Amino acid sequence: MSEKLNLLSFKGNMRILHLSWIAFFISFAVWFNHAPLMAALRQNFGLNEQEVGILLILNVALTIPARIVVGMLVDRFGPRRMFTIILISSGLMCFAFALAQNFEQLAVTRFLLGFVGAGFVVGIRMIGEWFPARQTGIAQGIYGGWGNFGSAASAMLLPTLALWFGGANGWRYAIAATGVVAIAYGVVYYRSVTDTPKGSTYFKPKKMGAMEVTSRGDLALYLLMSLPIYGALALLVWKLSPAGLAWFSPATSNILYLGIATVCGYQGWKIYQVNREVLSKPVPELFRYRFRQVAILDLAYLVTFGSELALVSMLPLFYLDEFKLSPVTAGILAGTYPVMNLIARPAGGILSDRIGRRLSLLMLFSGITGSFLLLGQVTQEWPVALVVANTLLCGLFAKGGSGAVFAMVPLIQRRMTGQIAGMAGAYGNVGGLVFLTVLSLVSPQVFFMVIGGTGLVVLVLIALLLAEPRGETAEVLPDGTVQMIKIG
CATH class of the missing domain: 1.20.1250.20 (MFS general substrate transporter like domains)
Known part of the structure; x- marks a missing residue:
């Protein structure tokens, strides 16, 4: 408690x-x-x-x-x-x-x-x-x-x-x-x-340029999880290329694609350099953590914050076009969605503190999946009040899910909290970009179904692979001694 x-x-x-x-x-x-x-x-x-x-x-x-x-x-x-x-x-x-x-x-x-x-x-x-x-x-x-x-x-x-x-x-x-x-x-x-509080140590990563992992399998997973970030940047270039908004010329687009590929390759090399010792020398059990925890939280935030970014952008026009409301009314109804952050995100954090990180994510992602799949069934015959209520329900679960994700992020590895938070945060933006791109290609109903379906995939991953943070993690003090930090 x-x-x-x-x-x-x-x-x-x-x-x-x-x-x-x-x-x-x-x-x-x-x-x-x-x-x-x-x-x-x-x-x-x-x-x-x-x-x-x-x-x-x-x-x-x-x-x-x-x-x-x-x-x-x-x-x-x-x-x-x-x-x-x-x-x-x-x-x-x-x-x-x-x-x-x-x-x-x-x-x-x-x-x-x-x-x-x-x-x-x-x-x-x-x-x-x-x-x-x-x-x-x-x-x-x-x-x-x-x-x-x-x-x-x-x-x-x-x-x-x-x-x-x-x-x-x-x-x-x-x-x-x-x-x-x-x-x-x-x-x-x-x-x-x-x-830090007075007398506490600010633990820093041993190496700069990439996150440290503690096993061969984690190194492979880290490399794999880095790819969607560069894929999202390539998607941005595509949206501004002649195939999209045509702000970039074909030559400029190709140069940017090449630049993104080069940076992606360099970052992959940097990840290998920082972590190559794990290929030949096992990390002591005391200092190990599971990178799959980071990967699942990344995907979870892709859904929670990504859906928030997407809905904030599309709800005014959705209410306007689908239900023929006035611009003022549509704007007011859409404005209720982001306001829920004031209560829903802290509520997700409270839930995590009280019943556990994994169980809270399971509950919230069940709600995300169900509420978005239900929103995908909306037609013009639905009462507007019911649609708005369902949208707010989606927001309640999604924003609560964001709170639950970051209730767990600081408990994985203290000295790399910034990097773990940075990667999860980047995935949130990737989610917003991907979902909005989907919206540009399909109807709003299919768009809602895609978010619900993605939430279902993440729900299964949480159920099968996410572990509750327990016990203590170890960090090395500047004098070489080991300090244990309680996480659950």
Whole structure:
């Protein structure tokens, strides 16, 4: 049973939790600060629908590799420095976006702003350092759920702020304002937190460039699980190539495909270099962990967060087109979906703390599978209230599942929490991209069925292969002695 957290406290680890979820909240507000102002952007720059689509795609493109890279860097340099760097650099990029004079400048700065989406990974390591295993679920759930609300806050506040500034440049001042907040809070965060409680050791990976694994089979699985990330980047290029939105020329597309293949090959070589010793020298049992735990959590987050990204993008038009609602009504009904993060994600963490990580994931993925398969049966004859209720049920299970995934991530291997969180986070973005690509090819009903079917596959994997974290893990202190860390 988890101990209750005093959410009104601003002392000790609760102070770190509040400061960190606010940092994540601001990073998400910055990441999606363009979306509610897209009408003004379209009018000011004379953007067509194709160019609007390009900006939306570019906003998530860099986030996929950034979460992997930031995961490595946070394990090495600590969350205090990394969150500060992300907030300040993204604030400066907000200014660049606000000063853009043409579509090309908008596109480049929007692409670079996708880096701020990696801020999520940093807080996962910070919260993992400050909270014991029995409270990690609720703490990570609050961090993720309340921080995720930053995108909804942008949607609600920035149009009003732009209107208050007034004139054709109101949107510029609104975007710049989020940059000022990000920079100021980056300074506050750096001055207000430490990476660990006083007297605790911040464990770092022995090698940089790739995650450490502890067996031959895990090395092969790690190499296999790296491929979808580069496949998603290739899919992004395809969507911007002549076969999709035609922003890239055939030559540019081919160069980018070659670049992605080269980076994929280099990363595979780096994974081998970091872990080649396991091919000839067994890792002592005390220091082993199962990489399949990481792989299953990656796939689970692909479904939970991937479906969230996809539904946030498609629900307004789904309600508008399928049930002939007004744009305002469709927007309000669709807006109820992301708001559920405030309660559903922490609830998934609480459930994990109280009944176990594996059992909570089994229950939540059963709900994901059933609710999405049911949503796939929707027709225009269904009452709108019933459809909205079913959609919210999907959100309840999916967002709760995200909380349950990250209730387990920090318990696998302390010194690599950032890298594990980064890989899982990247898979969440991969899921959003894949599901939205599916939606562009099929009806919404088939799209919902695909999510439900993917959830069923992950449910089976959890049931057969995922193990409940128990006992202790071992980490080596700087003086060479071994410290045992309780995880369950």
